[in-house]
Amino acid sequence: MRFAVQSRNDDLSNELMERAKTYLTDFGLIFDDAEPDVVLSIGGDGTLLHAFHRYKERLDEVAFVGIHTGHLGFYADWKPAEIEKLVISIAKHDFQVIEYPLLEVKVEYTNRNQSATFLALNESTIKSPEVTLVMDVELNGALFERFRGDGLCVSTPTGSTAYNKALGGAILHPSLPAIQMTEMASINNRVFRTVGSPLILPSHHNLVLKPVKGPDFMVTIDHLQILQKDVKSVHYRVAKERVRFARFRPFPFWKRVHDSFIDSND
Numbered sequence: 520m521r522f523a524v525q526s527r528n529d530d531l532s533n534e535l536m537e538r539a540k541t542y543l544t545d546f547g548l549i550f551d552d553a554e555p556d557v558v559l560s561i562g563g564d565g566t567l568l569h570a571f572h573r574y575k576e577r578l579d580e581v582a583f584v585g586i587h588t589g590h591l592g593f594y595a596d597w598k599p600a601e602i603e604k605l606v607i608s609i610a611k612h613d614f615q616v617i618e619y620p621l622l623e624v625k626v627e628y629t630n631r632n633q634s635a636t637f638l639a640l641n642e643s644t645i646k647s648p649e650v651t652l653v654m655d656v657e658l659n660g661a662l663f664e665r666f667r668g669d670g671l672c673v674s675t676p677t678g679s680t681a682y683n684k685a686l687g688g689a690i691l692h693p694s695l696p697a698i699q700m701t702e703m704a705s706i707n708n709r710v711f712r713t714v715g716s717p718l719i720l721p722s723h724h725n726l727v728l729k730p731v732k733g734p735d736f737m738v739t740i741d742h743l744q745i746l747q748k749d750v751k752s753v754h755y756r757v758a759k760e761r762v763r764f765a766r767f768r769p770f771p772f773w774k775r776v777h778d779s780f781i782d783s784n785d
């Protein structure tokens with residue numbers, strides 16, 4: 520089995536990375552940065568986002584494992600003290616692979632036929648660089664609302680505990696193949712109206728945003744910010760690709776939500 524390690528690059532994460540490399544190599548695994556079967560991410564959930572984007576071309580082959588060197592994460596749910604146990608389980612291939620849904624974002628442009636497609640593990644947001652974002656929101660080909668406000672966020676189930684949660688979105692169990700759209704400070708008065716509630720769409724539905732004002736937008740894909748010029752439309756749906764995580768022991772999602780947001784001491 521081949522492995523790679525992504526570190527957050529602080530002292531503790533780098534030290535753990537070196538230990539993990541030594542242990543795994545001692546167990547006969549091969550360090551292969553380019554084509555790993557298992558990727559250890561050491562740091563936080565943010566580190567796992569970096570690892571995901573680094574290996575997004577080979578999602579079918581890779582299983583991710585997250586170790587947290589700060590607080591408990593949703594992707595980074597192993598403690599540094601558990602590293603030996605983890606290495607033995609990887610070496611013995613003593614793990615299950617679980618898959619979670621991803622978000623596909625396709626941008627079409629006014630000045631060319633080619634579109635750009637991105638995959639997000641957490642979410643994609645869209646904002647206007649200078650003025651209020653004004654977008655027509657279409658659901659399954661029909662106009663749903665004209666949004667005016669700071670921006671819109673479309674998240675995956677595993678991303679629902681991140682930016683989406685801060686925007687008042689629901690926490691979705693990752694076994695649901697769905698995406699969720701949340702508003703950022705919509706303008707709502709007697710003239711302008713949006714639904715105001717987060718929308719959760721199943722995998723056979725699609726969401727399209729069409730600019731009403733301004734062709735240039737700041738689009739984020741997880742931690743990445745991409746200025747998109749001459750945008751005709753932005754299409755969102757549950758991606759056909761899925762992300763794979765190596766699961767070594769049960770750690771139910773709702774327990775992770777409890778331990779992360781309510782209380783981790785019981």
Ligand code: NAP
Nearest residue numbers: 563564565566592593641642677678680681682685741742
């Ligand atoms: P960052 O600003 O350094 O970190 C954002 C925080 O989000 C970190 O505490 C990170 O956890 C946490 N996080 C990431 N994915 C999560 C998940 N699925 N569930 C719960 N918490 C999660 O940015 P970054 O490290 O580059 O990460 C980019 C992410 O930041 C974006 O995908 C977005 O979700 C999030 N973000 C959140 C807000 C907000 O809540 N208001 C605003 C902008 C962006 P770790 O400390 O474990 O890395």
